[in-house]
Amino acid sequence: MCEIIVNDISELRSAAKKFLEYAGDTKIFAFYGEMGVGKTTFLKELCREMEVEDEITSPTFAIVNEYYSKKYGQIFHFDFYRIDDLREVYDMGFEEYLESGAYIFMEWSEKIDDILPDGITKVIITQDDKQVRTIKMEIN
Numbered sequence: 001m002c003e004i005i006v007n008d009i010s011e012l013r014s015a016a017k018k019f020l021e022y023a024g025d026t027k028i029f030a031f032y033g034e035m036g037v038g039k040t041t042f043l044k045e046l047c048r049e050m051e052v053e054d055e056i057t058s059p060t061f062a063i064v065n066e067y068y069s070k071k072y073g074q075i076f077h078f079d080f081y082r083i084d085d086l087r088e089v090y091d092m093g094f095e096e097y098l099e100s101g102a103y104i105f106m107e108w109s110e111k112i113d114d115i116l117p118d119g120i121t122k123v124i125i126t127q128d129d130k131q132v133r134t135i136k137m138e139i140n
Contacts, residue, residue, distance in 0.1 A: 001136060001137065001138050001139075002018075002019075002022040002136070002137040002139075003134060003135070003136050003137075004018050004019060004134070004135040004136075004137075005132065005133070005134055005135075006038075006042075006132070006133040006134075006135065007132050009041070012041065012042060012045040013045055013048070013049060015042070015045070015135060016042070016045045016046040016048070016049035017049055019046060019135065019137065020046070020049060020050065022137060022139075023121065023137070023139070026121050026139055027101070027102065027103045027104060028098065028103075028104045028106075028117075028119075028120045028121065029103075029104065029105050029106065029120070029121045029122075029123050029137075030106045030109035030116055030120050030121070030122050030123065031043070031105065031106060031107050031108075031109060031123045031124075031125065032109055032110060032122065032123065032124045032125070033124060033125035033126065033127075034126075034127075037125045037126065037127045037133065038125060038127065038133055039107045039125055040058045040079075040107065042125065042133075042135065043056075043077060043105050043107070044056045046105070047067055047069075047075065047077070050069045050071065050072045050075065050103070051069045051070060051071050051072070052067040052068065052069045052075060053068075053069075054067045054068065056077075058079060059077055059078060059079045060079045060081055060082065061082070063078060063079060063080070063082065063083070063092065064076055064077065064078045064079075064092070064097070065077045072103055073102060073103070074100065074102035074103070075102060075103040075104075075105070076097050076100075076102055076103070076104045076105070077105045077107075078097075078104070078105070078106040078107065079106075079107045079108060080106065080107065080108040080109065080111040080112050081107065081108040081111070083108075083111045083112065086112060086114065086115055089112055089115065090115075094112075094115070098117060109122075121137060121138065121139045122137070122138045123135060123136070123137050123138075124136045124138075
């Protein structure tokens with residue numbers, strides 16, 4: 001397990017760098033955390049660290065955004081917040097995304113826990129009352 005402490009938003013870039021170093025060859029990440037804890041903000045910084053040149057936005061309404069990095073290749077950013085039925089996930093071809101070999105970052109993963117495959121990396125972001133964030137990564 002890896003644990004990264006972020007005391008201030010200015011530390012997000014270095015946190016993203018540490019995250020990628022620890023992740024190694026891992027490509028599928030399921031993010032967990034309360035609303036407003038900074039999942040999307042951290043993912044934006046992570047994509048910047050991965051040298052994504054596209055505009056990085058929350059896929060809350062689109063459910064998935066696709067980015068490209070010359071260094072890392074294709075990146076899919078999912079936000080399952082609006083998912084009410086797992087059939088929606090199957091209908092969008094989620095299994096094909098998982099098998100694509102691309103990097104996959106998923107927010108609100110708890111909504112689809114029942115269909116997540118074994119071997120994905122769980123990332124739990126918490127925040128204390130002083131706004132200090134902890135990013136825990138568990139590579140399975």
